[in-house]
Amino acid sequence: MLFTFSFLLLFGQRHTVNGYVSDxxxxxxxxxxxxxxxxxxxxxxxNNSGFYSLTLPDGNVGLQCSYVGYAASQTRVFSLNSDTLVSFIISENTHLQEVTVVGHQSVSSPNSVQMSAIEVPVQQIKGIPALAGEVDVIKALQLLPGVQSGSEGSAGLYVRGGGPDENLIMLDGVPLYNVNHMMGFFSVFNADAVKNVTLYKGNFPARFGSRLSSVVDVRQNDGNRVGWHGNVSIGLISAKINAEGPIPWNKQQLEQLRRGEKIERNATTFNISARRTYFDLFTAPIVGIISRRETNGDLNLRAGYYFYDFNAKITHLFTDDDKLSLTVYAGDDDIYFRVNHEGESENKTDRKTNAKFAWHWGNLLTALNWEHRFSPRIFSNTQLSYTRYRYDLRQQMAVTSSQNAMSATMNEQMEYRSFVGDLMLQTNFNFAPSPKHEMRWGANYIFHQFRPQVSALNFKVNGNQNIIDDDFSNIVNVDTTLTDGTINAHEASVYIEDTYTPWRWLKLNLGLRGSLYSVSGKTYPSFEPRVGIRALAMKDLSIKASYAYMSQYIHLLSNSSVSLPTDLWVPVTKNIVPMRSMQVAGGVSYNLLGQVELSVEGYYKKMLNLIEYKDGASFMGSTTGWEEKVCMGEGWSYGVEFLAQRTIGKVTGWIGYTWSRAWRLFNREDQQINYGKPFPAKYDREHDLSITVQWAVNKLVDLNATFVYGTGNRATLGTQVYYDPNTESEVAYVPERNNYLMPDYHRLDIGATFHYPLRRHPDMQSVWNVSVYNVYNNMNPFLLYSEDNVMYKVTLFPILPSVSYTFKF
Amino acid sequence: MKIKYFILPLVLLLLAIPSCKTEVNYKGEITEPLLVVFADAVTNGFPKVTVSKSAFFLNKINREGTDTINYKPYLLADALVQYSVNNGEWISMTYDAKEESYLPDYKTASRLQPDDKLTVSVSHPDFPSTSASQLMPEKVDIDPVEVKVYDKINNKGDTFCEYHLTYHIYPSEDKTLVGRLSLQDSYLNDLPLMSNDILFQELNYDINNQNWREIIGTVFSFEEDELEDYREHLDFRMSEIPESGKDIVVVTRAPIAVVNDKVERKLKGVITNCYFYSAETYLYLNSMRKYKGTSTGMLGLEEKVQVYGNFSNGTIGCLTAKSYITYITMFKEE
Structure with a gap:
């Protein structure tokens, strides 16, 4: 009897509540x-599907739901004696009166075992004043503690001393290889399409791998299930459109929509966003008019640059147990140049020239995702996806020379291409067996394909070669293709993690990830333990610690601090082994009055097998012999980060401060940099402060401001110059790499948003946004150089006002 | 097509559009000048040492009308410069104002031989003493094995000839040496050219039946208006030369004749220079080549190169050691 009673206590007196949380x-x-x-x-x-599962002892239960930027739900009190479905619908709190919130707000709140992670509400991102008025997800992340932005205007992320290629940036769980437009001044993320952004700087859950320094998890909107909505906007450099809503399949669903009801079963929703810059539509014809006018019609020139992004997602909810979604993203940068010229050449022949130059680079991503709830305790997510980044540079020229009755034509075609792509299959499971355990496990397989460089060249001369111009007199007919070849790689990984709560005050997250990477006959295994500990010192105050081991199997070959489309991804080889990192972190997290989340964290990160380019090495789009041009070494970084973040109420925002250092050491034989001595990393910036505030004055007006201050970037400066008689030239003596600190960087941006609801249709509104970047016109240095014994700085962005208009429906 | 020729102007154009240039105060440490010593030594020759000092980059004296350093004010003629061979007694070098360098007394000094250990020492009251050592490279045999001259290639009235030169490189005991082959077309009508530089006498070799002669000494030095056409050099490591030796083929082409100051000069032959550098000398040459290849002075776009040096105590400069061989191939006139 005692045994039966114990058995009942152990296994028979708990049930699971589960459900979804929706807006x-x-x-x-x-x-x-x-x-x-x-x-x-x-x-x-x-989880990423909005699903939760909580196994509790039978008896009285009081469930409350909370979410960052939203008001907490009412507590639902009931008696639990069977598995129960409880879903929550909660409202955003941005424009409501001040409220007192209880419960736990963010991914790294005091109650959560997760540390070194920050979730930024999309509404906050949209409220941050932006360069040229372009709201940017990555630029918002650069304002967080522990994240450096690199050079002015750059969309690169340098997280806790790591490089820009050490970040796993994902859209709906699929990695994107290049997230930069316009040399890195803007990112590929259209904020109108984004639902959620979470940045992990450490304490990486075991489900994440393949990069050393950070994970940026960006999730797209599924689409409004209640009605059709959207917006059209035009700003200083781009125009955008967004539309979302349900797709009714029958008259009944159409009637439900007309009544403003949400469709619960067999519901399909869509979300489409598109963005394109437009100034080339004006500048290209103007350039043509000017060129024709200045040359009396001899020269017709058309040139321009633009970028675009297209996001689409279709989601079909079969039942609460099954959901299928298809995500598509396409984005490109395009530079084009066309010229037609007629004239006379030096040898007095008539010459006509037609030339075209086109350079485009960008991403394509597609993912098919199936979510299935097996039972109240087991949930799965399976995805098949494809992602690729490529750039393609083409030049075509035809020159026709004619004299009397003779003519000849020279045709030239050149193409230069590069490609990296992944085909991935992954599956993830959530399982909540008991109140004390919340488990996840999963596996994935990725087929990688790298085509680092393909060059095709075709020259052909037809006709009477005697009248070919001097410029082309040495041309020999050529038809050739040069290539580094295609490199295929296979990556497979499995993981398991358990969030275990032995006592209420102690929570542990224990995870293990195992991966295999196989390329060119070489296989690299990796076992990556992950540990997180949270000890609740008192209500709303916790002490946390974590350890994470990470591996990375690919490198980004980049020649400079400016993000260029010719930056190339290459896999590890027999000689260039995977990069590894080990990071420990510890800190305190406190929720102040349920309104402000405070955290202080310290970390130390060690990185091995980093690559850095040998002095004078240049890639500029060619991987030929790249292994010979790099050195392998190590790095380490450490720092303390402070964050105070408020996501609810009329005034939201955050203050983030970081003190940190980052170092590099390359002292292997024949692979020395800086004479084999340690040197500061390029983006080693000791102090970094960011303050961003959004104030919802009332329902019609929002004000916002951002202030940043940081130690200047580092640069390598030759402090002495001397004469070398062997080369008869002046040479700069460089005592140490990255030895000079540029002037400190600081800037204030402000903005205001005005909402004008339409009288007859209050759910439609016109929105004007006015912002000023760099209000007090601080000339922050982008480059430094010396001339005539004077040092100069080049400033990229002085004060820049912008305005944008959005129509919401 | 060089991708970088598109990329760099594009980046600079994008940056130039909104950017502003302003003067900025230097906030780093103002460093003191450093001693600069460049010493060059050739097997079967004599060392030559140039001593100067560096200047802080923001207060250097420039050549008039340029932004390039005027080296003359920085030359140091009052240093104590000595060298020793194989740890023998120190031999003083005296300053020669015409050469702007320190030279030994040619009457009493002995020529440097292969495998000699050369040590150069420099002292100056304003700087810490410094020294560097190098082993003199041996002269590695390279035999010109074959020359082939191919039919002229007609193109709009200009005629070219293409010639292939094959050299057999013999192995060396010193595997650290690096060889460098470079070619130079010769259009000059009369040889010898500059009597104080030429140490060869043979002329007019028959192409198909050459009688090569090894040349020891300096290469030709032409006046600036003389026609020269230097080809890219070809570097090879002696560690890659097997015991049986290795053949290296150099292919090049040149116009049959060129016109300078209305005087037509026909292609007479090709001069092959083959240098052998010590490992450290090659490091210096390579780092200097990379230094010159990086963009001008702009901090932030490309990494600055640290030029290699082997003098001690923080002295800038390098003791370079090399040997060389020169061959002249004259084309027989048809």
Whole structure:
């Protein structure tokens, strides 16, 4: 009897509550929302599908849901004696009165074992004043502690001393290889399409791998399930459109929509966003007019540059147990140049020239995702995806020379291409067997393909070669293709992690990830333990610690600090082994009055097998012999980060401060940099402060401001010059790499947003946004150089006002 | 097509559009000048040492009308410069104002032989003493094996000839040496050219039946208006030459004749120079080549190159050691 009673206690007196958390206005399922039982204190967090599962002892239960930027739900009290479906619908809190919130807000709140992670509400991102008025997800992340931005205007992320290629940036769980437009001044993410952005700087959950320094998890909107909505906007450099809504399959669903009801079963939603810069539409014809006018019609020139992004997602909800979605992203940068010229050559022949130059680079991503709930305790997510980045440079020229009755034509075609692509299959499971355990496991396989460089060249001369111009007199007919070849690689990984709560005050996250990377006959295994500990010192105050081991199997070959489309991804080889990192972190997290999340964290990170380019090495789009041009070494970084973040109420924003150092050491034989002595990393910036504030004055006006201050970037400066008689030239003596600190960087941006609802249709509104970048016109240095014994700086962006208009429906 | 020729102007154009240039105060440490010593030594020759000092980059004296350093004010003629061979007694070098360098007394000094250990020492009251050592490279045999001259290639009235030169490189005991082959077309009508530079006498070799002669000494030095056509050099490591030796083929082409100051000069032959550098000398040459290849002075776009040096105590400069061989191939006139 005692045994039976114990058996019942152990296995028979608990059940599972599970369900989804959704946004009240759109029906979007919310990621990272917290559901807590106020009676037992146990809680769960919604996964990427907005699903939670919480196994509790039978008896009285009081469930409350909270989410960053949203008001907490009412507590639902009931008696639990069977598996129960409890879903929550909560509302955004941005424009409401001040509220007192209880519960746990963000991914790294005091109750969560997760540390070194920050979730930024999309509404906050949209409120940050931006360069040229272009709201940018990556630029918002650069304002967080522990993240450096690199050079002025750059979209690169340098996280805790790591390089820009050490970040796993994903869109709906699929990696993107190049997230930069326009040399890195803007990122590829259209904020209108984004639902959720989470940055992990350390304490990486075991489900993440393949990069050393950070994970940026960007999730797209599924689409409004209640009605059709969208917006059209035009700004200083781009125009955007966004539309979302349900797709009714029958009259009944159409009627439900007309009544403003959410469709629960067999519901299909779509979300489409598109953005394109437009100034080339004006400048290209103007350039043509000017060229024709200046040359009396002899020269017709057309040139321009633009970029675009296209995001689309279709989601079909079969039942609460099954959801299928298709995500598509396409984006490109395009430079084009066309010229037609007629004239006379030096040898008095008539010459006509037609030339075209086109350079485009960008990403294509597509993912098919199936979510399935097996039971209240087991949830799965399976995805098949494809992502690729490529650049393609083409030049075509035809020159026709004619004299009397003779003519000849020279045709030239050149093409230069590069490509990297992944085909991936992954599956992930969530399992909540008991109140004390929340488990995840999964596996993935990735087929990588690298085509680093393909050059095709075709020269042909037809006709009477005697009248070919001097410029082309040495041409020999050529038809050739040069290539580095295609490199295929296979990557497979499995992981398991368990968030274990032995006692209420102690929570552990224990994870293990195993991966294999096979390329060119060489296989690299990796075992990556992950540990996170949270000790609740008192209500809303916790002490955390973590350890993470990471491996990375690919490198980005880049020649300079400016992000160029010719930056190339290459896999590890027999000689260039995978990069590894080990990071330990510790800190304190406190939720002040349920309104402000405070955290202080210290970290130390060690990185091995880093690559750096030998002095004078240049890639500029060619990988030929790249292994001979790099050195392998190590790096280490350490620092302390402070963050105070408020995501609810009329005034939101954050203050982030970082003190940090980052070092590099390359002292292997024949691979020395800086004479084999340690040197500061390029973006080693000791102090970094960011303050961003958004104030919802009332329903019609929002004000916002951002202030940043940081130690200047580092540069390598030759402090002495001398004469070398062997070369008869002046040479700069460089005592140490990255030895000079540029002047400190600081800037203030302000903005205001005005909402004008339409009288007859209050759900439609006109929105004007006015912002000023670098309000007090501080001349921050982008480059330094000396001339005539005077040092100069080049400033990229002085004060830059911008305005944009959006129509919301 | 060089991708970089498109990329760099494009980047600079994008940056130039909104950018502003302003003067900025230097906030780093103002460093003191450093001693600069360049010493060059050739097997079967004599060392030559140039001593100067560096200047802080923001207060250097420039050549008039340029932004390039005027080296003359920085030359140091009052240094104590000595050298020793194989740890023998120190031999003083005296300053020669015409050469702007320190030279030994040619009447009493002995020529440097292969495998000699040369040590150069420099002292100056304003700087710490410094020294460097190098082993003199041996002269590696390279035999010109074959010359082939191919039919002229007609193109709009200009005629070219293409010639292939094959050299057999013999192995060396010193595997650290690096060889460098370079070619130079010769259009000059009369040879010898500059009597104080030429140490060869043979002329007019028959192409198909050459009688090569090894040349020891300096290469030709032409006046600036003389026609020369230097080809890219070809570097090879002696560590890659097997015991049986290795054949290296150099292919090049040149116009049959060129016109300078209305005087037509026909292609007479080709001069092959083959240098052998010590490992450290090659490091210096390579780092200097990379230094010159990086963009001008702009901090932030490309990494600055640290030029290699082997003098001690923080002295800038390098003791370079090399040997060389010169061959002249004269084309027989048809």
């Amino acid at each position: 009240a206005s759109s029906g979007e399922r919310l990621i990272g929302a917290t559901v807590v039982d106020t009676v037992s204190g146990f809680g769960a967090v919604t």
